[in-house]
Amino acid sequence: MPPHPEPVLTAGGVRAMDADLDRAGLLDLAMEHAGRAVADHARAHFPGARVLLLAGSGANGGDALVAARHLHALGEDARVLALPARHPLTRANRRRLTALGVPTARLSAPALAGALRRADLIIDGLLGTGFVPPLQPALAALTARVNASGLPVLSIDVPTGVNADTAEADDDALRATYTVVLAGLKPTLLFGPAAHHAGTLLHGDLRVPPAFAARHAVATREDDAALAARLPVRFADAHKGTAGRVWVVGGHPGTTGAPLIAGVGALRAGAGLITVHSEADLPLLTPELMLRRHADLTRDLQDQAKPDAVVLGMGLGSRALTVARAALAWDVPTVLDADALQPELTGVTHARTVLTPHPGEAARLLGTDTPAITRDPLGAARALQERYACTVLLKGGPSVVAGPDGLTVVRGGHPGMASGGMGDLLGGVIAALLGQGLSAPDATRAGARLHARAGERAAVTHGYGLSATDVAAELGGAWADLMTARPAEFPVG
Ligand SMILES: NC(=O)C1=CN([C@@H]2O[C@H](COP(=O)(O)OP(=O)(O)OC[C@H]3O[C@@H](n4cnc5c(N)ncnc54)[C@H](OP(=O)(O)O)[C@@H]3O)[C@@H](O)[C@H]2O)[C@@H](O)CC1
Ligand SMILES: Nc1ncnc2c1ncn2[C@@H]1O[C@H](COP(=O)(O)OP(=O)(O)O)[C@@H](O)[C@H]1O
Numbered sequence: 421m422p423p424h425p426e427p428v429l430t431a432g433g434v435r436a437m438d439a440d441l442d443r444a445g446l447l448d449l450a451m452e453h454a455g456r457a458v459a460d461h462a463r464a465h466f467p468g469a470r471v472l473l474l475a476g477s478g479a480n481g482g483d484a485l486v487a488a489r490h491l492h493a494l495g496e497d498a499r500v501l502a503l504p505a506r507h508p509l510t511r512a513n514r515r516r517l518t519a520l521g522v523p524t525a526r527l528s529a530p531a532l533a534g535a536l537r538r539a540d541l542i543i544d545g546l547l548g549t550g551f552v553p554p555l556q557p558a559l560a561a562l563t564a565r566v567n568a569s570g571l572p573v574l575s576i577d578v579p580t581g582v583n584a585d586t587a588e589a590d591d592d593a594l595r596a597t598y599t600v601v602l603a604g605l606k607p608t609l610l611f612g613p614a615a616h617h618a619g620t621l622l623h624g625d626l627r628v629p630p631a632f633a634a635r636h637a638v639a640t641r642e643d644d645a646a647l648a649a650r651l652p653v654r655f656a657d658a659h660k661g662t663a664g665r666v667w668v669v670g671g672h673p674g675t676t677g678a679p680l681i682a683g684v685g686a687l688r689a690g691a692g693l694i695t696v697h698s699e700a701d702l703p704l705l706t707p708e709l710m711l712r713r714h715a716d717l718t719r720d721l722q723d724q725a726k727p728d729a730v731v732l733g734m735g736l737g738s739r740a741l742t743v744a745r746a747a748l749a750w751d752v753p754t755v756l757d758a759d760a761l762q763p764e765l766t767g768v769t770h771a772r773t774v775l776t777p778h779p780g781e782a783a784r785l786l787g788t789d790t791p792a793i794t795r796d797p798l799g800a801a802r803a804l805q806e807r808y809a810c811t812v813l814l815k816g817g818p819s820v821v822a823g824p825d826g827l828t829v830v831r832g833g834h835p836g837m838a839s840g841g842m843g844d845l846l847g848g849v850i851a852a853l854l855g856q857g858l859s860a861p862d863a864t865r866a867g868a869r870l871h872a873r874a875g876e877r878a879a880v881t882h883g884y885g886l887s888a889t890d891v892a893a894e895l896g897g898a899w900a901d902l903m904t905a906r907p908a909e910f911p912v913g
Contacts, residue, residue: 668709
């Protein structure tokens with residue numbers, strides 16, 4: 421069976437999946453496996469710990485009650501503070517626990533204060549994907565108390581108090597050391613300040629067929645082996661004319677480095693012939709790049725034989741929109757970046773266009789503000805794809821690719837990549853893959869992952885002092901890593 425891409429589920433997706441599991445008679449079993457996975461992770465990471473389990477009224481609480489039963493069965497010191505159970509399976513699991521003689525006390529501020537004094541680990545099953553913000557004051561007081569205790573917290577599915585669907589988190593949301601992820605990643609575990617609450621992500625296998633989650637996934641995260649299968653393969657008789665002719669169009673006085681970095685990205689991602697066109701004088705820092713100075717880019721490029729791919733906009737300045745319009749009329753695969761990312765492109769882009777905005781540029785393209793983008797990167801990427809009818813890479817840590825075939829979250833990267841020029845490099849990488857014949861979505865997904873992987877490799881040496889040039893030097897190694905990656909198992913717990 422081919423491996424499934426890792427699913428990303430919203431709260432609505434989890435609800436729909438649960439309804440399917442319920443109809444199939446598998447929901448009870450799924451909760452049993454969820455609770456067992458939590459108990460196993462708790463024992464593996466905190467051997468011998470005295471465990472305090474906090475169980476809410478919904479299914480998240482049910483998972484915690486199952487975990488308590490497994491911990492008890494294994495002879496561990498497990499105590500439970502619970503809210504009144506509302507979910508039928510949560511009620512059933514409470515009865516099972518009571519039948520084993522495990523006391524379940526009512527969760528209250530005084531009970532919590534006492535229990536925290538004799539615990540080494542908190543298991544958080546208060547609120548999962550069913551949480552509807554805001555956190556009620558009584559619950560917020562409890563989560564604040566747990567956060568202040570300094571004890572490690574292992575959250576079930578999502579930390580209590582984060583909205584599963586967004587990158588925002590209340591200050592009082594629990595700060596987990598680990599989160600055991602059930603069924604699939606949630607946006608809150610991936611993006612923005614909310615992701616800081618999740619700690620290290622652990623997999624909780626629900627042991628149900630992957631199709632249950634896949635059917636309701638809002639996005640996927642592909643493994644390296646799947647991406648490698650899309651990378652170009654050459655025959656021995658390949659030559660520079662068959663490896664893709666790429667034009668980089670950008671730069672003006674003051675920002676001449678940007679198109680050169682893009683050119684190096686294209687070179688290191690396999691482009692055969694790279695020409696950097698600019699209205700500014702560019703220094704010949706990389707002799708393999710052909711540099712062309714133009715008096716007027718729009719006019720001068722008109723008459724030349726068209727390349728296999730174009731990347732345009734980096735450091736180009738206020739003329740970028742005019743030049744982008746002209747380039748789009750050539751109808752070759754085109755990456756638009758930086759200054760070329762303007763809302764006037766609506767209706768001008770074609771299907772082989774790739775837009776590569778960071779959140780600020782995405783806000784400009786959608787006529788909104790940056791927080792609206794960073795709050796919901798998946799929604800923003802989808803909105804951009806629909807509006808501009810092309811492939812969109814919304815950059816960040818992590819990035820999102822929106823194509824006509826759906827949303828993909830790009831794995832990896834490194835915080836050291838937060839430095840100028842990193843996006844220019846990526847634009848060149850994607851253009852090189854387009855020039856080697858990949859479709860716009862494939863070039864964007866594979867290019868973004870190559871760039872992220874190269875960043876991970878370069879960070880081993882350079883850490884937060886990473887430069888785009890350092891990352892460029894690792895693109896070949898990143899390519900090799902992808903080609904030798906084994907398919908990852910996503911048992912979709
Ligand atoms: N397929 C899967 O992935 C599987 C997932 N599973 C698990 O199911 C979890 C989702 O469970 P769920 O739907 O029962 O919701 P959950 O998060 O427990 O919370 C609901 C309760 O919270 C309450 N509540 C809400 N907002 C609140 C607020 N602001 N402040 C205070 N209270 C608030 C709300 O109260 P009410 O509005 O009803 O008064 C309701 O009672 C999921 O995260 C995973 O752990 C596994 O068991 C099996 C398979
Ligand atoms: N914390 C991070 N984790 C992973 N990747 C990151 C991180 N910060 C930045 N990046 C990557 O670096 C690139 C930055 O792009 P951009 O902001 O356009 O840079 P520039 O305009 O300086 O070239 C993007 O590909 C982004 O995904």
